[in-house]
Amino acid sequence: xxxxxxxxxxxxxxxxxxxxxxxxxxxxxxxxxxxxxxxxxxxxxxxxxxxxxxxxxxxxxxxxxxxxxxxxxxxxxxxxxxxxxxxxxxxxxxxxxxxxxxxxxxxxxxxxxxxxxxxxxxxxxxxxxxxxxxxxxxxxxxxxxxxxxxxxxxxxxxxxxxxxxxxxxxxxxxxxxxxxxxxxxxxxxxxxxxxxxxxxxxxxxxxxxxxxxxxxxxxxxxxxxxxxxxxxxxxxxxxxxxxxxxxxxxxxxxxxxxxxxxxxxxxxxxxxxxxxxxxxxxxxxxxxxxxxxxxxxxxxxxxxxxxxxxxxxxxxxxxxxxxxxxxxxxxxxxxxxxxxxxxxxxxxxxxxxxxxxxxxxxxxxxxxxxxxxxxxxxxxxxxxxxxxxxxxxxxxxxxxxxxxxxxxxxxxxxxxxxxxxxxxxxxxxxxxxxxxxxxxxxxxxxxxxxxxxxxxxxxxxxxxxxxxxxxxxxxxxxxxxxxxxxxxxxxxxxxxxxxxxxxxxxxxxxxxxxxxxxxxxxxxxxxxxxxxxxxxxxxxxxxxxxxxxxxxxxxxxxxxxxxxxxxxxxxxxxxxxxxxxxxxxxxxxxxxxxxxxxxxxxxxxxxxxxxxxxxxxxxxxxxxxxxxxxxxxxxxxxxxxxxxxxxxxxxxxxxxxxxxxxxxxxxxxxxxxxxxxxxxxxxxxxxxxxxxxxxxxxxxxxxxxxxxxxxxxxxxxxxxxxxxxxxxxxxxxxxxxxxxxxxxxxxxxxxxxxxxxxxxxxxxxxxxxxxxxxxxxxxxxxxxxxxxxxxx
Amino acid sequence: xxxxxxxxxxxxxxxxxxxxxxxxxxxxxxxxxxxxxxxxxxxxxxxxxxxxxxxxxxxxxxxxxxxxxxxxxxxxxxxxxxxxxxxxxxxxxxxxxxxxxxxxxxxxxxxxxxxxxxxxxxxxxxxxxxxxxxxxxxxxxxxxxxxxxxxxxxxxxxxxxxxxxxxxxxxxxxxxxxxxxxxxxxxxxxxxxx
Numbered sequence: 012x013x014x015x016x017x018x019x020x021x022x023x024x025x026x027x028x029x030x031x032x033x034x035x036x037x038x039x040x041x042x043x044x045x046x047x048x049x050x051x052x053x054x055x056x057x058x059x060x061x062x063x064x065x066x067x068x069x070x071x072x073x074x075x076x077x078x079x080x081x082x083x084x085x086x087x088x089x090x091x092x093x094x095x096x097x098x099x100x101x102x103x104x105x106x107x108x109x110x111x112x113x114x115x116x117x118x119x120x121x122x123x124x125x126x127x128x129x130x131x132x133x134x135x136x137x138x139x140x141x142x143x144x145x146x147x148x149x150x151x152x153x154x155x156x157x158x159x160x161x162x163x164x165x166x167x168x169x170x171x172x173x174x175x176x177x178x179x180x181x182x183x184x185x186x187x188x189x190x191x192x193x194x195x196x197x198x199x200x201x202x203x204x205x206x207x208x209x210x211x212x213x214x215x216x217x218x219x220x221x222x223x224x225x226x227x228x229x230x231x232x233x234x235x236x237x238x239x240x241x242x243x244x245x246x247x248x249x250x251x252x253x254x255x256x257x258x259x260x261x262x263x264x265x266x267x268x269x270x271x272x273x274x275x276x277x278x279x280x281x282x283x284x285x286x287x288x289x290x291x292x293x294x295x296x297x298x299x300x301x302x303x304x305x306x307x308x309x310x311x312x313x314x315x316x317x318x319x320x321x322x323x324x325x326x327x328x329x330x331x332x333x334x335x336x337x338x339x340x341x342x343x344x345x346x347x348x349x350x351x352x353x354x355x356x357x358x359x360x361x362x363x364x365x366x367x368x369x370x371x372x373x374x375x376x377x378x379x380x381x382x383x384x385x386x387x388x389x390x391x392x393x394x395x396x397x398x399x400x401x402x403x404x405x406x407x408x409x410x411x412x413x414x415x416x417x418x419x420x421x422x423x424x425x426x427x428x429x430x431x432x433x434x435x436x437x438x439x440x441x442x443x444x445x446x447x448x449x450x451x452x453x454x455x456x457x458x459x460x461x462x463x464x465x466x467x468x469x470x471x472x473x474x475x476x477x478x479x480x481x482x483x484x485x486x487x488x489x490x491x492x493x494x495x496x497x498x499x500x501x502x503x504x505x506x507x508x509x510x511x512x513x514x515x516x517x518x519x520x521x522x523x524x525x526x527x528x529x530x531x532x533x534x535x536x537x538x539x540x541x542x543x544x545x546x547x548x549x550x551x552x553x554x555x556x557x558x559x560x561x562x563x564x565x566x567x568x569x570x571x572x573x574x575x576x577x578x579x580x581x582x583x584x585x586x587x588x589x590x591x592x593x594x595x596x597x598x599x600x601x602x603x604x605x606x607x608x609x610x611x612x613x614x615x616x617x618x619x620x621x622x623x624x625x626x627x628x629x630x631x632x633x634x635x636x637x638x639x640x641x642x643x644x645x646x647x648x649x650x651x652x653x654x655x656x657x658x659x660x661x662x663x664x665x666x667x668x669x670x671x672x673x674x675x676x677x678x679x680x681x682x683x684x685x686x687x688x689x690x691x692x693x694x695x696x697x698x699x700x701x702x703x704x705x706x707x708x709x710x711x712x713x714x715x716x717x718x719x720x721x722x723x724x725x726x727x728x729x730x731x732x733x734x735x736x737x738x739x740x741x742x743x744x745x746x747x748x749x750x751x752x753x754x755x756x757x758x759x760x761x762x763x764x765x766x767x768x769x770x771x772x773x774x775x776x777x778x779x780x781x782x783x784x785x786x787x788x789x790x791x792x793x794x795x796x797x798x799x800x801x802x803x
Numbered sequence: 804x805x806x807x808x809x810x811x812x813x814x815x816x817x818x819x820x821x822x823x824x825x826x827x828x829x830x831x832x833x834x835x836x837x838x839x840x841x842x843x844x845x846x847x848x849x850x851x852x853x854x855x856x857x858x859x860x861x862x863x864x865x866x867x868x869x870x871x872x873x874x875x876x877x878x879x880x881x882x883x884x885x886x887x888x889x890x891x892x893x894x895x896x897x898x899x900x901x902x903x904x905x906x907x908x909x910x911x912x913x914x915x916x917x918x919x920x921x922x923x924x925x926x927x928x929x930x931x932x933x934x935x936x937x938x939x940x941x942x943x944x945x946x947x948x949x950x951x952x953x954x955x956x957x958x959x960x961x962x963x964x965x966x967x968x969x970x971x972x973x974x975x976x977x978x979x980x981x982x983x984x985x986x987x988x989x990x991x992x993x994x995x996x997x
Binding site for chain 1: 839842843844845865868869872874875914958966979980984985
């Protein structure tokens with residue numbers, strides 16, 4: 012995969028070397044371009060063009076003071092750190108209040124506060140146009156991928172994922188059955204303008220339950236009043252497919268701005284070095300658009316998006332019981348390998364996600380603004396299994412989740428302080444269709460959420476900034492579920508939960524479980540810009556997460572894993588306390604960002620093997636959601652050396668130590684120590700040539716709990732007891748990637764970018780500990796990727 | 804109705820406000836009163852092996868009425884087998900969670916290409932030979948012959964595999980080792996030959 016390098020963008024910026032072009036745009040407080048504004052960058056100065064844009068060429072690497080003046084507006088001072096070609100967005104305020112120094116990161120000013128944050132570089136987003144969100148995010152140190160086969164990928168932040176890592180799209184959390192470890196985020200990364208990861212629990216504005224971290228997706232913002240856009244075609248040899256994407260943007264023309272984007276991905280069966288991964292194709296379609304009216308004080312608009320995907324699940328991973336799993340593990344080969352094909356058959360997943368949004372931003376004064384938005388999300392998920400008879404084409408799981416969210420946020424920014432406060436209300440309805448003929452994994456439910464937060468940031472001294480925030484969340488859930496009476500008794504729910512029973516349906520109880528949660532979360536942070544070379548950010552956050560529907564209600568066989576998974580109505584909220592220290596060092600030619608952290612999670616909910624149950628399908632291991640106290644300690648780092656304008660080298664990596672403190676054993680599915688190194692050569696004179704060689708070294712995970720299963724297997728037609736080794740992680744591996752890109756700029760300033768890449772150059776055979784299908788097949792082999800992009 | 808306490812009142816009102824704010828102009832389009840349990844028509848609850856020979860009929864039954872629920876199957880045998888006797892056998896699959904019980908055997912027969920039943924007795928308790936075949940001439944295993952061994956006791960494991968690779972080595976002869984596929988049924992009977 013052509014991950015190359017990424018930039019950790021900090022609130023106060025970043026330093027690199029070489030000479031670069033700095034471009035940008037100057038706005039007034041009503042989003043109008045300010046023609047003729049003077050922009051000073053160190054000892055150079057230019058005037059903004061009619062559309063507000065400007066350009067500085069040959070800017071040396073390093074920190075530069077930038078100030079902008081315009082009649083009737085405040086002079087704006089800022090410090091930028093030039094690490095590469097940059098595009099600045101500078102907003103001037105009318106009010107004669109002196110502004111504090113603001114960070115400009117080549118993007119709009121970050122309002123996220125003092126949080127440990129890392130951003131995916133635009134070039135990475137573009138290069139990975141045919142990949143999933145998780146595969147794009149892995150460019151950030153500390154982010155790994157939890158896979159289910161080669162098609163379903165979920166991001167893991169510092170060892171945690173799923174319900175612990177919300178995905179926030181344009182300010183509102185994506186509600187797409189995110190609790191499921193085999194449910195990929197329903198999002199096409201091509202629709203994102205900017206993707207960043209917040210590695211702490213501090214971003215209270217977006218929720219108080221991000222135990223692991225947050226993924227923040229922000230839309231494209233185009234300032235130019237011209238029409239711009241892009242078209243991309245990416246072709247991949249492995250899977251014999253690719254992606255096409257097209258986007259058109261119009262920025263602020265006669266007070267209106269709009270964007271449209273559409274894309275499609277189409278892949279057939281992926282291949283390992285030795286065999287075809289039969290039934291591993293995928294399809295994805297997306298469309299998004301928004302329009303807004305930019306008035307003097309009021310910006311309002313609407314946005315809509317549609318996402319659909321179909322993901323095949325490896326035929327050979329369909330197993331019935333532990334015996335099947337044993338054979339799969341010991342044979343080391345998928346039991347079914349067919350010829351390459353594009354078809355998608357069962358088992359498979361189909362999801363659809365639609366969003367519709369209305370928003371209103373009101374500028375109360377030059378220092379105060381008020382934003383309100385309403386969004387409706389509609390999510391459908393169908394999971395198909397291999398079934399018999401008439402049920403053959405009936406999904407095994409059929410969930411429809413509708414979410415209505417209203418957010419209202421107020422912000423006041425003065426010379427030395429930023430105050431933000433807001434309120435959130437949400438209503439959610441989940442329907443688990445009974446027409447599947449299989450008792451649903453999670454029930455039908457209704458949920459109401461309400462949240463309130465306030466965050467205050469203050470520049471306490473010239474080099475010190477501090478922040479504190481608090482948030483309250485209320486959540487009420489009303490579910491409707493049938494419990495087998497035998498399960499109700501086995502779970503010891505009687506008499507404690509007998510008041511949930513509303514009806515007797517023969518062998519089952521009809522129940523209406525109700526839950527109510529009041530949560531208080533908080534954050535604090537302090538940043539010290541010690542000197543030109545060093546700065547430090549210490550952030551502390553308390554997050555509280557309610558048990559999700561699968562943790563509460565699961566009560567049956569999970570076919571994909573051959574396990575019986577049992578939820579527990581007794582589960583309470585888990586409470587995380589995460590402390591992270593971000594250390595930044597910048598000098599010539601060396602830059603470093605290191606983030607040590609400690610995350611203590613009280614009442615951490617996890618699946619634990621507790622025994623066996625025998626059914627007509629054979630014996631199954633039973634895993635139960637239990638509570639424990641978890642401790643996660645880790646370090647992410649990213650270091651770069653830039654020898655000269657042509658050559659640079661970087662190494663990033665992550666390590667996590669995760670321990671279940673109650674049983675004093677390691678926590679399962681934690682990413683092992685890993686390093687990614689790259690060496691990059693740039694030759695701007697030759698069509699902006701950039702080429703990189705990259706090496707990923709994934710070590711073997713040696714810290715894992717023993718969850719092996721004892722079973723009876725037929726050997727020589729006789730049943731003999733064996734141990735099914737499901738816990739030992741696969742050996743470590745080293746993968747090499749290469750990629751290159753060149754750009755042609757046409758006379759009308761449109762440009763063509765041609766990219767070429769090879770992933771897994773050595774066609775290495777390997778298995779990945781964080782792939783839930785590692786028991787059944789190897790990972791993908793070599794892939795050759797060609798991409799052509801046209802920008803205008 | 805009992806009186807609401809203050810906390811409940813606060814909760815109710817918060818909920819009401821939130822719902823009112825959120826559903827402005829929105830009408831919930833689904834009726835969430837699912838008052839009928841899911842009809843698990845695919846489930847197999849009962850596996851019966853019927854052995855006819857030597858002037859007797861022996862029926863082995865495994866019945867698991869709560870499906871994937873916690874209760875283990877109830878396994879019974881109608882009698883003991885006679886040593887060194889040839890039995891004609893059939894195996895049938897029922898869903899007794901439905902009323903009336905539904906026979907799934909015909910469905911398996913119809914989808915014979917995708918199914919195979921395997922028999923594994925304890926060593927020395929005899930041998931099984933398939934007597935039926937699917938449309939490609941490979942066994943399904945719903946009908947078979949059993950030649951009992953010498954007197955003794957042990958187990959018989961009966962497995963129904965969905966989507967096995969019947970072409971793999973030994974599979975058509977009844978060896979499950981290379982069969983692959985997924986197990987739909989795996990039951991174990993105690994048998995006594997005397």
